[in-house]
Amino acid sequence: MNHSSKADLVRRLSAPVPRYTSYPTAPHFHDDIGQIQYLDWLSGLPDTEEISLYIHIPFCDRMCWFCGCHTKQINRYDPIPPYISAIRKELDLVREAIGFMPTLRRVHLGGGSPSMLRREDLEALRNTIHRHFRLTQDSEVSIEIDPSDLAGEEFDAYRAFGITRASIGVQDFDERVQAAINRPQTFEQTARTVEGLRRIGVGSVNVDALYGLPYQTEETISDSIEKVRSLNPDRIALFGYAHVPWMKSNQKLIPEQALPDALERLHQANTASDMLQEGGYVPIGIDHFAKPEDALAIAASEGRLHRNFQGYTDDACSSLVGIGASSIGRLPAGYIQNETATGNYMRQVAAGHLPVARGIELTDEDKLNADIIEQLMCQYSFAISSLRASHGAQADTLAARIKDALSADPDNLANFDGDTFWVQPQSRAFVRTVASWFDARMQEKAARYSMAV
Ligand SMILES: C[S@@+](CC[C@H](N)C(=O)[O-])C[C@H]1O[C@@H](n2cnc3c(N)ncnc32)[C@H](O)[C@@H]1O
Ligand code: SF4
Structure with missing residues (x-):
């Protein structure tokens, strides 16, 4: 060259x-869109409308320095039960505004780390969801898991919740990289999580991996991807590390001098992609890979792939309702984002308001x-x-x-x-x-x- x-x-x-x-992207949302607009959009949904739910849990028991998600580190469990109560109240308010009992295509628990939730809180959440919405055999119920949260007994609670798909955060297995991003996690911890999920019959297991992290090289990436492949996940999300320290202050702890440059990032992405394809995974969009028999790969081959805030999906619902602090939802008429700060969110819900902070109506x-x-x-x-x-x-x-x-x-x-x-x-x-x-x-x-x- x-x-x-x-x-x-x-x-x-x-x-x-x-x-x-x-599209439009989140920086274009504005506060002219509020509760009144949202009520209008929800009550206008036709009573044949199927919907999907995204439920955000903005808590973690550790803070990974690379993290770009909306979350907060907590050292005790105490803030979680009142937050789950607020989510349940928000579900009551949403259901009341919709005015009929819709079928749910998807329920996704994202975060943060929903894997912090204890059995009794999962149970309470499940009861509220089932009271207000209709779940069918085909409804997909998924959760994001940080393996370091799990002690082993959670799997029964996941079975009771009806989890059908799980996404496990790995990022990288190299110890030096893990130290530089404050994300220690052994291969054994991850393998135990995959085994536990398979044991309770979770049909689709996804692993998140990253390139572009400090001290990553093509060699370390190859080693990590080899380990990921050995876990035999159904899907792999291979994200490029987004370094945005002006938005995420925890990323200021990332040693910038150790970040790979743009060309190295490209080589790392290509190396990982080649290895995954050699391992039988089909590339999907810019950052996903799936076994050919996985629903996402089938949707991609049939031209039914979609993209939303969780990335690529085969969910064709035109109504995705976001629940919880900072959640973003999309209805046919536009986007809605909830209050970002957990305290504000909980105060709004306690006052009986849909906790909308901003949004945009689509032209x-x-x-x-x-x-x-x-x-x-x-x-x-x-x-x-x-x-x-x-x-x-x-x-x-x-x-x-x-x-x-x-x-x-x-x-x-x-x-x-x-x-x-x-x-x-x-x-x-x-x-x-x-x-x-x-x-x-x-x-x-x-x-x-x-x-x-
Ligand atoms: C909410 S987290 C995953 C669940 C769980 N908290 C965990 O860490 O295992 C969702 C995923 O977003 C990705 N992610 C987080 N911050 C990122 C960043 N700055 N750039 C690219 N991907 C990022 C990670 O791969 C992470 O697994
Ligand atoms: S990567 Fe996951 S566990 Fe780490 S801080 Fe972000 S949301 Fe929490």
Whole structure:
């Protein structure tokens, strides 16, 4: 590689772009959207509407320095029971606003670390969910697990809760990397968690791994991915570490001089991706891998993949209700985000208010751009003809927009045949950059993002 092409590559890799887990992205949410709007949107759902729930638990018993999630370290269990009561009250309020008993396609407990929850709190939460919503044989119930939380007896509580899918945080198995991110976790701890989940019949187990962490090299990544493969998970999420210390003060403890540069990050991602594919995993979107028989891989092969705040999903529900502090939900009309600070959230709910802090109502143009960006992030292409079928005349301006974007692209990242627009196969790592060409709101408001790869 000559110097200028290497410099070009580093420039493209380092470009700050959103991760596009929503469109419009969260920095565009505003506080004109509040409880009244949300009540209106919930009560307007047709009584055939199936919904999904995301329930956020913003607590951990450790603070990993790399963490970008909305969470708080607690040293005692005491703050959790009143928080679970607030969540149950919020479920009462949401159900009252909806006005009928919807079927739930998905329930996801995310965080933070929902694996901190004790049996009695899981039971209480489950009872409230079952009182208000209809779960079927096909409903998927999932939880995020930090293996260091588990003593062994939790698995029975997971079985009783009806967990069908679990996501285990690993990040990296290398001890030096773990020390630099304050995330000690042995291979045995992780293996015991996978075994426990398999024993209670959890059909889909996901492992989260990261590249781009301090002291990671292609060698350490290879070793960690080899260990991940030996656990035989159904899915693997391979995220690039997003270093945003201006937003997350815990990341200021990350030794920046030990972070791999943009080019090393790309090599690490490629090494891990090659190893996973050699191990029989199918790549899905920018950061997921799944066994070919896993529901996510099947959805991807059938063009049914979606993207939401939890990343890639085969959940086709157009209504995702977010419960808990900082949760984000999406209804057909727009996005809603709850109060971020746990205290404010609990006070609002105690006062009988839906604890909405901000959101955004989607315009017709937003809906078109959201569809384009989701299709690019999921399948690297879209066709104007099919967008015209779902968005009508809104799609008529697309050919001109695409031509403008391509004429301003010095790197030849994408191509267009008059109907289909696609990311060049060799440029797929830059799909977030290509998606940003269709982000009509990007110029509206300055926001800082992590790097493109
Ligand atoms: C809520 S955490 C997982 C559950 C549990 N608390 C744990 O750590 O095992 C969700 C996942 O987000 C990913 N994550 C957290 N911070 C990140 C960051 N700064 N950049 C990229 N991924 C990150 C990690 O892979 C993590 O497993
Ligand atoms: S990575 Fe998981 S355990 Fe660590 S601080 Fe973040 S949410 Fe908590």
